[in-house]
Amino acid sequence: xxxxxEADSKRSSSIHLMVExxxxxxxxxxxxxxxxxxxxxxxxxxxxxxxxxxxxxxLKALVGLARPDRGRILFHGESFWGGSDFDRKxxxxxxxxxxxxxxxxxxxxxxxxxxxxLELYTDLSARDIRDLVSLKLGLVGLTGAEDSYPAQLSGGxxxxxxxxxxxxxxxxxxxxxxxxxxxxPVNAKLLDDxxxxxxxxxxxxxxxxxxxxxxxxxxxxxxxFLDGREKTAIARGKPLELLQSSSDPRVRAFLxxxxxxMEGRL
Numbered sequence: 001x002x003x004x005x006e007a008d009s010k011r012s013s014s015i016h017l018m019v020e021x022x023x024x025x026x027x028x029x030x031x032x033x034x035x036x037x038x039x040x041x042x043x044x045x046x047x048x049x050x051x052x053x054x055x056x057x058x059l060k061a062l063v064g065l066a067r068p069d070r071g072r073i074l075f076h077g078e079s080f081w082g083g084s085d086f087d088r089k090x091x092x093x094x095x096x097x098x099x100x101x102x103x104x105x106x107x108x109x110x111x112x113x114x115x116x117x118l119e120l121y122t123d124l125s126a127r128d129i130r131d132l133v134s135l136k137l138g139l140v141g142l143t144g145a146e147d148s149y150p151a152q153l154s155g156g157x158x159x160x161x162x163x164x165x166x167x168x169x170x171x172x173x174x175x176x177x178x179x180x181x182x183x184x185p186v187n188a189k190l191l192d193d194x195x196x197x198x199x200x201x202x203x204x205x206x207x208x209x210x211x212x213x214x215x216x217x218x219x220x221x222x223x224x225f226l227d228g229r230e231k232t233a234i235a236r237g238k239p240l241e242l243l244q245s246s247s248d249p250r251v252r253a254f255l256x257x258x259x260x261x262m263e264g265r266l
Contacts, residue, residue: 015039015041016042016173017205018077020072022036022068022071023069024057024068024069030231031231032057033231035233037236039205040205042203043221044219045205045206045207046207046208046219046220046224046239047059047208047226048239049225050211054226054228055210061073063097064092075091096166098166099177104150104161110146110148110164113165114133114161114164115130115168116168118169122169132168139164142157142161156184156190156191163179163198173204173205173206173207174199174205176207176209180215185214196219223236223237223242234248239255242255243255
């Protein structure tokens with residue numbers, strides 16, 4: 001009995017993020033209903049689905065931009081929406097977010113963009129912040145670009161700069177919204193590789209919202225599939241396993257876009 005209790009405790013402690021019976025909508029429009037999933041510490045968890053399936057809405061609830069109508073979001077067992085604003089902000093400081101278009105401040109250099117969270121939320125000296133900024137930009141391959149402005153960068157470089165800023169406070173969990181969107185295949189692959197490398201080296205838990213198949217197959221340890229018609233998650237598992245085993249035509253249609261290219265993965 002004692003061994004079983006210890007095993008249950010270990011399994012519970014490995015759950016970094018838990019979503020239970022989550023429902024959310026706008027006015028009279030239900031977007032998500034009864035969504036459940038768990039994200040284990042250190043894994044890459046993908047939220048996939050077609051446009052309009054509620055992926056972005058779910059992400060908004062996870063990062064504090066939209067309050068659910070029902071259900072719970074727990075970070076390491078702490079209720080995200082059940083506590084005070086102060087408690088919620090404390091949880092968010094342990095998180096990082098890479099927005100779909102980078103969301104860099106156009107009037108700031110890359111160094112200033114990455115430094116901003118450190119200036120707002122730490123007591124570090126200007127020199128220490130400068131050193132950390134150089135380190136974060138170096139991790140994403142942007143050494144020497146500190147004084148560049150976002151408009152001077154390619155789309156791929158802007159995404160990497162946004163990733164450096166998202167990592168500035170050494171988050172325990174990193175949320176990425178369509179990180180490969182708008183990138184050519186080469187830069188998308190480079191960004192996927194970088195995401196995996198950073199997750200492995202830093203031990204960060206990653207939740208990635210995407211509909212890009214190449215990225216889904218390349219990075220996901222686990223995934224859920226959101227369906228816009230059912231307004232909930234209708235499948236969960238590793239994408240390749242879902243491709244092989246799912247009998248749901250909507251899941252298979254999503255995972256076999258590209259025909260022969262997808263079949264070659266089996």
